[in-house]
Amino acid sequence: MSDLILHHYPTSPFAEKVRLILGHKQLAWKSVFIPMIMPKPDLTALTGGYRKTPVLQIGADIYCDTALICDVLEERSNTPTLYPHAVEGAARIVAQWADTALFTAAMAYNFQPAGVSQVFAGVPADAVQAFVADRAAMRGGAARMAPADASVTYKRYLHHIASLLQGQDFLFGNQPCVADFSVYHPLWFTQERTPALAGIFHDFPSIQAWMVRMKAIGHGQVGQFHAEEALQMARCATPVPVQNGVFQDEHGIALGSSVVIAADHFGLEPTQGELMAATCHRYTLRRTDDRAGTVHVHFPRVGFTLKKVSP
Ligand SMILES: N[C@@H](CCC(=O)N[C@@H](CS)C(=O)NCC(=O)O)C(=O)O
Numbered sequence: 001m002s003d004l005i006l007h008h009y010p011t012s013p014f015a016e017k018v019r020l021i022l023g024h025k026q027l028a029w030k031s032v033f034i035p036m037i038m039p040k041p042d043l044t045a046l047t048g049g050y051r052k053t054p055v056l057q058i059g060a061d062i063y064c065d066t067a068l069i070c071d072v073l074e075e076r077s078n079t080p081t082l083y084p085h086a087v088e089g090a091a092r093i094v095a096q097w098a099d100t101a102l103f104t105a106a107m108a109y110n111f112q113p114a115g116v117s118q119v120f121a122g123v124p125a126d127a128v129q130a131f132v133a134d135r136a137a138m139r140g141g142a143a144r145m146a147p148a149d150a151s152v153t154y155k156r157y158l159h160h161i162a163s164l165l166q167g168q169d170f171l172f173g174n175q176p177c178v179a180d181f182s183v184y185h186p187l188w189f190t191q192e193r194t195p196a197l198a199g200i201f202h203d204f205p206s207i208q209a210w211m212v213r214m215k216a217i218g219h220g221q222v223g224q225f226h227a228e229e230a231l232q233m234a235r236c237a238t239p240v241p242v243q244n245g246v247f248q249d250e251h252g253i254a255l256g257s258s259v260v261i262a263a264d265h266f267g268l269e270p271t272q273g274e275l276m277a278a279t280c281h282r283y284t285l286r287r288t289d290d291r292a293g294t295v296h297v298h299f300p301r302v303g304f305t306l307k308k309v310s311p
Contacts, residue, residue: 048287
């Protein structure tokens with residue numbers, strides 16, 4: 001029985017990134033569906049506040065953000081690898097660009113009126129309003145990029161992606177790496193959720209062919225699971241002990257301090273706990289919850305802020 005539990009919902013692009021990586025690595029996993037908007041009481045019982053999608057749970061260890069989830073899945077199985085040695089730096093940088101700049105432009109393009117009417121077809125008006133308000137709050141009230149600007153930007157980015165695909169099946173060679181999964185997920189949303197807008201791909205046959213290859217990877221072996229079962233798994237498990245000698249102090253905050261970690265943009269819900277580790281890659285907090293028991297919640301360092309809680 002697999003111990004990998006993905007908390008996600010079907011239409012989440014970032015979740016699609018991880019689902020395909022699980023398929024690519026042929027890792028069996030359990031699927032727990034979470035709500036698309038707040039409140040998400042079962043998820044935040046595990047994370048302590050972080051609410052974004054997806055979250056990976058392994059027993060009493062909770063991994064936030066897909067950049068970290070990719071590293072954890074690579075540690076679990078490095079064949080096939082997400083980080084081919086010769087291109088690792090470039091692949092990570094393209095992945096980070098895709099998860100931020102490309103995602104922002106693509107989703108602003110996808111959420112123009114023709115896309116919105118497809119995404120919300122058949123959804124009651126009050127649920128649409130609740131979704132719009134939830135995402136506006138996550139953006140701190142900032143408007144999305146205007147559709148015309150998003151369209152121009154998305155097209156320029158598609159040109160860059162097409163140039164990477166010249167003469168090869170995937171962005172950095174003939175096997176997919178982390179960059180392929182990050183670039184694919186915003187385009188997947190356009191293709192699958194807002195097909196009225198998928199004409200943007202017509203001028204890019206190499207991208208269309210690559211998307212067919214990416215989709216064919218599939219989601220691997222998945223079993224359905226319930227949030228209550230996931231919480232019970234956390235309660236019954238013990239977090240993996242953190243390794244010694246992993247402390248890289250950049251903030252002047254000692255291990256054992258009470259701290260708060262939050263994303264540095266879009267969805268700033270904080271998680272509070274005891275700082276257990278701060279490696280060059282990740283932070284680990286320990287926290288105890290009535291429903292989840294004692295868990296370790298892990299975040300990547302890049303993209304997150306760390307602050308000491310004043311006594
Ligand atoms: N940097 C995060 C971004 C995750 C993200 O923004 N996910 C979107 C869904 S695709 C989200 O959380 N939306 C709000 C929600 O699901 O509550 C990651 O890589 O995991």
